[in-house]
Amino acid sequence: MHLAEKIVLQFGEPNNIDAQQWLSEWIDQQCPALNNVKPIELLDSDEGALEVEKVLWRMVTGVTA
Numbered sequence: 001m002h003l004a005e006k007i008v009l010q011f012g013e014p015n016n017i018d019a020q021q022w023l024s025e026w027i028d029q030q031c032p033a034l035n036n037v038k039p040i041e042l043l044d045s046d047e048g049a050l051e052v053e054k055v056l057w058r059m060v061t062g063v064t065a
Contacts, residue, residue: 006060
């Protein structure tokens, strides 16, 4: 949630985006950066949660690799 808030503050504040709502929608959609797997499907393991965290950090920093 902390990373989602950072993303929204960085990119969405002028658009009145709610971080919690954005995260709840994003986490339940297929994510190309995760091989089209829904992030929520990966959160039941440490390895999967780390992959989701990496994607969120890439959103925050703008790194694409």
